[in-house]
Amino acid sequence: MNNISIYTEKLRESGLRPTRQRLKICELLFSPEKTFHFTINDLTKIIEDKLSEKISLATIYNTIHAFKKKGYLKEISINSDKSYFDTNVTEHHHFFDEDTNELIDCSNDDIDSVNIKKNITGKKIKSIEVLIKVASDNQNQN
Amino acid sequence: MNNISIYTEKLRESGLRPTRQRLKICELLFSPEKTFHFTINDLTKIIEDKLSEKISLATIYNTIHAFKKKGYLKEISINSDKSYFDTNVTEHHHFFDEDTNELIDCSNDDIDSVNIKKNITGKKIKSIEVLIKVASDNQNQN
DNA sequence: CATTTACATTAAAACAATTCTAAACTGTTG
DNA sequence: CAACAGTTTAGAATTGTTTTAATGTAAATG
Incomplete structure (x- = not known):
């Protein structure tokens, strides 16, 4: 094919x-x-x-x-300016570089699995996403 | 005061x-x-x-x-339609109810601390946010 | 193989969230 | 009170996205 x-x-x-x-x-x-x-x-x-x-x-x-x-x-969803799309549709997380506005994949192997102790009655968890914002050392926090 | x-x-x-x-x-x-x-x-x-x-x-x-x-x-940041603001400025996470579009706080106590094994050279981590999307059991995943 | 029909493409208009602008306003300060 | 620095406001402008209406295309039907 x-x-x-x-x-x-x-x-x-x-x-x-x-x-x-x-x-x-x-x-x-x-x-x-x-x-x-x-x-x-x-x-x-x-x-x-x-x-x-x-x-x-x-x-x-x-x-x-x-x-x-x-x-x-x-x-x-990173910020509300615009939508980002990802061709990697597997469950995974992201780094977002605030200096360059670049999105970088972070595989599940790079993060210990997230364990949630609380739950919302009557609701089922659909997804768990971690977003890690990074910037150069000498940058103001946003 | x-x-x-x-x-x-x-x-x-x-x-x-x-x-x-x-x-x-x-x-x-x-x-x-x-x-x-x-x-x-x-x-x-x-x-x-x-x-x-x-x-x-x-x-x-x-x-x-x-x-x-x-x-x-x-x-x-939840979706790119609009900006959500939170008066709780401490480091914490969120549930987002896809049925009602409601945002619910999730304190650090409710999640085991997120351990990231990878890092981006020359960059410092500014924030780590977990977003847990939930919906009723009988709802389609988005 | 021409006609019908359903789906596609397009430019432009509409729309919604946000930002900008220019004019009028408020409150201090000399 | 005149001058000035910062404010508020309505409305215009901008940006990202969706809709619309006209036109185009191609598979299916007769």
């Missing part, structure tokens, strides 16, 4: 037809070896720069949301 | 003069016994409803930001 058919499959699974534009987006998201963190703005810039083709914002948003809904992308 | 002088002090510390509007905001934020979580929108609604007076959005934003900068309020 080559990449194109993998992407086609992912799109179909997400309820989308495999169009030229969407396949381009897939290539950017899913071909890199290492997982990749981005905002919609980042992605739009990459498309403009690397691809000769222009894809409209609406298409980008639609596609990303369909992938998120299906679970092929994870949304990460 | 009565409340007014405490508020005056907080405002001065945050680099703001104690004006009528700002004291009203302080009263809402700092008089309740228990800590309180809110969005700017929540706060604006409370001011409109509870107070006879109208305070302009710009003043609310300015005041909240000055308090945040000074450390009298903490900003919590």
